[in-house]
Amino acid sequence: MYGGNANAYNAYKNNSVNYASKDQLLLMLVDGALKFAKIARQAMLDKNIIKAHENIVKTEDIYYELMATLDVSKGGDWAKKLQSIYQFIIDRLVQANLKKDVKIMDEVIPLIEDIKNTWDEAYKISKGVR
Template identity: 35%
Template structure:
């Protein structure tokens, strides 16, 4: 028997009813959350948590990269940036280096903040 979780249902409804711009914002926020979870995991020497969180952040960054429309010049620039972030996430995970994750999370936060500004101007 499945247990009803109202929070999960709310979260699922938020995702399925969100506009594409809002979905991108949710993805940035998710990546930030997972990177910060990985940082805490590394600080606590909880390698399993850190590894899982970094992998989730990598998946989000790869998804963002794959959804870019190559006909726009900015997509090429973003793709290069996403590739750099992805490689740094891999490096941080291999070396268990929270400092690299701190660098990456600030980059993703800047992307998120820029995206929020765009959404506000176009809404």
């Protein structure tokens, strides 16, 4: 019985990504970045270096993906500023990972939260939901 439920969940999860709009995928990415950053921070506190590293790398990968999808030619100055914020977050995550420094995570997690909240709000506005 459990195996069937796990398969059904995996099928649902895969389909939710396969059928998501670009906007929804972006929201999934920023949600994931925040989740992984928080897991990494807790892993540092728990002295679980491997788990901290893996989750920081996942967070970095999401920000690399977000940078790759930014259309600077259409987004102009706004996109360039966003790109520099993404790069700053990646740079700080690299430092946090190298030093296993919770203080750097405490600095960067609020930025990740702000970006997530901004994209959530932009999505709601674009859909006429408030």
